[in-house]
Amino acid sequence: MPQLNGGGGDDLGANDEMIPFKDEGEQEEKISENVSAERDLDDVKSSLVNESENNSSSSDSEQAERRPQTRPDSESYEKTREYFSEALRRQQDGGFFKSPHYPGYPFLMIPDLTNPYLSNGSLSPGARTYLHMKWPLLDVPSSAGIKDSRSPTPGHLSNKVPVVQHGHHVHPLTPLITYSNNEHFSPGTPPSHLSPEILDPKTGIPRTPHPSELSPYYPLSPGAVGSIAHPLSWFMQHQGQPMYSIPPGGFRHPYPALAMNASMSSLVSSRFSPHMVTPPPHSLHQTGIPHPAIVSPAIKQEPSGDNISPSMHAKSPVPAKKEEDKKPHIKKPLNAFMLYMKEMRAKVVAECTLKESAAINQILGRRWHSLSREEQAKYYELARKERQLHSQLYPGWSARDNYGKRKKRKRENKPDSKPEDFSIRSKKQCVQYLPSEKMCDSPASSHGSMLDSPATPSAALASPAAPAATHSEQAQPLSLTTKPEGRMHHHFSLPGKASGSTSSSSSSSQPAVSIPSGTSGSSHKVSGATSAYFESFCSLSEKLQVMSCQKQTANLSF
DNA sequence: ACACCTTTGAAGGCA
DNA sequence: TGCCTTCAAAGGTGT
Numbered sequence: 218m219p220q221l222n223g224g225g226g227d228d229l230g231a232n233d234e235m236i237p238f239k240d241e242g243e244q245e246e247k248i249s250e251n252v253s254a255e256r257d258l259d260d261v262k263s264s265l266v267n268e269s270e271n272n273s274s275s276s277d278s279e280q281a282e283r284r285p286q287t288r289p290d291s292e293s294y295e296k297t298r299e300y301f302s303e304a305l306r307r308q309q310d311g312g313f314f315k316s317p318h319y320p321g322y323p324f325l326m327i328p329d330l331t332n333p334y335l336s337n338g339s340l341s342p343g344a345r346t347y348l349h350m351k352w353p354l355l356d357v358p359s360s361a362g363i364k365d366s367r368s369p370t371p372g373h374l375s376n377k378v379p380v381v382q383h384g385h386h387v388h389p390l391t392p393l394i395t396y397s398n399n400e401h402f403s404p405g406t407p408p409s410h411l412s413p414e415i416l417d418p419k420t421g422i423p424r425t426p427h428p429s430e431l432s433p434y435y436p437l438s439p440g441a442v443g444s445i446a447h448p449l450s451w452f453m454q455h456q457g458q459p460m461y462s463i464p465p466g467g468f469r470h471p472y473p474a475l476a477m478n479a480s481m482s483s484l485v486s487s488r489f490s491p492h493m494v495t496p497p498p499h500s501l502h503q504t505g506i507p508h509p510a511i512v513s514p515a516i517k518q519e520p521s522g523d524n525i526s527p528s529m530h531a532k533s534p535v536p537a538k539k540e541e542d543k544k545p546h547i548k549k550p551l552n553a554f555m556l557y558m559k560e561m562r563a564k565v566v567a568e569c570t571l572k573e574s575a576a577i578n579q580i581l582g583r584r585w586h587s588l589s590r591e592e593q594a595k596y597y598e599l600a601r602k603e604r605q606l607h608s609q610l611y612p613g614w615s616a617r618d619n620y621g622k623r624k625k626r627k628r629e630n631k632p633d634s635k636p637e638d639f640s641i642r643s644k645k646q647c648v649q650y651l652p653s654e655k656m657c658d659s660p661a662s663s664h665g666s667m668l669d670s671p672a673t674p675s676a677a678l679a680s681p682a683a684p685a686a687t688h689s690e691q692a693q694p695l696s697l698t699t700k701p702e703g704r705m706h707h708h709f710s711l712p713g714k715a716s717g718s719t720s721s722s723s724s725s726s727q728p729a730v731s732i733p734s735g736t737s738g739s740s741h742k743v744s745g746a747t748s749a750y751f752e753s754f755c756s757l758s759e760k761l762q763v764m765s766c767q768k769q770t771a772n773l774s775f
Numbered sequence: 776a777c778a779c780c781t782t783t784g785a786a787g788g789c790a
Numbered sequence: 791t792g793c794c795t796t797c798a799a800a801g802g803t804g805t
Contacts, residue, residue: 549798552784558799574800575781582782600784616786620796
């Protein structure tokens with residue numbers, strides 16, 4: 218993680234999580250071995266990311282590369298990139314932000330003042346200016362943040378524009394704090410969500426902007442007090458989805474005694490609803506941003522039923538039972554892969570025109586493995602920050618708390634799945650055809666030259682402690698499955714999930730990329746070489762194959 | 776309407 | 791310690 222101020226203390230336990238990548242030589246070797254394949258991919262990747270990236274200076278290329286690659290709408294996307302590149306050029310001279318190792322962090326997207334709006338008043342998707350971002354003192358939930366969840370605007374057309382209140386000091390979690398706003402915002406002006414024009418004339422509280430004003434990026438229910446852009450908002454803008462949605466009625470901070478330093482205080486105050494922090498006289502706090510991880514079960518389960526303004530929730534005493542029901546649902550922080558998924562999903566969808574998340578996720582999973590260490594490290598770092606922030610915001614929160622929160626956990630799909638699982642299996646079969654799918658896997662981002670950050674912030678990256686694990690994955694059979702677990706089809710039925718690591722895609726087959734220290738997640742791992750191997754096969758047929766596969770599986774019989 | 780599918784990673788519980 | 795389970799996102803699909 219970029220040490221924004223160079224101080225070690227600012228990084229919340231930055232050193233507590235090393236990212237033990239495999240031997241660097243391994244990675245390089247792998248890369249070199251696949252250089253030919255990747256070379257073939259360069260064109261593909263270039264077509265995906267090069268337009269505006271070329272505009273960026275080499276020093277900033279990494280930053281540019283990390284962002285709107287996922288932009289499916291090439292036109293608006295290019296616009297965005299242009300604005301972005303321009304902003305980059307403007308920003309880089311001042312050394313405004315010093316450690317943009319993680320492109321997602323240092324940048325803020327603010328409406329371009331020159332031509333930011335569409336005819337309907339919403340911000341043009343392309344009219345964004347990316348700025349380096351210092352530690353924001355405030356999260357500024359804009360009207361965009363108070364988006365109506367029913368907004369039909371597609372994510373890729375999101376108007377979401379994180380806007381920043383620039384602070385004067387850099388906070389370690391700066392990258393995690395961004396702002397959403399589809400309105401012009403200047404540090405000297407009050408948050409737009411507090412501006413009178415967006416206050417509900419009836420309640421006196423910020424109203425939910427008209428859908429036309431709203432950013433589809435934040436599918437908040439009308440009563441939502443706001444939302445913040447995700448730390449990875451730079452890519453999320455293309456996702457059209459918020460990292461976290463906000464409970465319509467706000468929420469109560471589960472941990473009132475949260476200890477905060479000054480920075481944390483500003484962070485929390487800016488990210489939490491008044492219910493969580495000291496409630497201001499009106500229902501909305503000055504910054505009005507609850508933490509995105511907090512999601513009211515109501516909004517999650519019944520968004521339509523919560524069209525009540527936050528103030529109404531606050532004003533009307535709710536029965537104890539109901540209050541219990543409204544207990545905030547604190548989502549788990551996203552892991553590295555999830556962050557990656559959010560970023561790349563749109564891109565994959567654009568490339569493959571696939572919509573089914575299951576298939577897309579498979580591709581993403583392979584791409585994930587095809588990522589270079591540096592690239593993955595970025596996401597690991599982001600994820601780490603997410604967790605750190607999350608842990609600070611919710612010290613007592615446990616992932617266990619969310620157990621059972623879902624409607625119903627999917628039933629186990631054990632290897633010994635019974636015939637009654639046929640329907641499911643038939644569907645799964647499709648995705649089990651890894652070779653076929655690999656064809657769909659065109660890791661456009663796999664090439665470090667395109668996406669890697671030159672300066673790897675992660676100490677782990679800098680010094681991969683992992684002894685030469687060698688590129689065992691190179692020897693990985695192509696049949697490596699995406700899931701060594703029981704979900705797998707019978708072909709490669711493997712022992713238990715964990716034991717699956719002993720299979721061909723054994724533990725030695727840790728992905729060529731990093732594995733966070735001490736995680737057992739390796740059980741899910743698939744050899745990165747697999748994806749790399751198939752990089753050369755990437756083609757336009759990916760969509761067809763996957764789709765055909767999906768269709769075929771419907772008719773597949775054992 | 777809702778669970779499932781799919782992916783990886785994180786975390787907690789259990790043996 | 792290792793294994794197992796659950797959840798995080800997401801959107802089409804199936805019931």
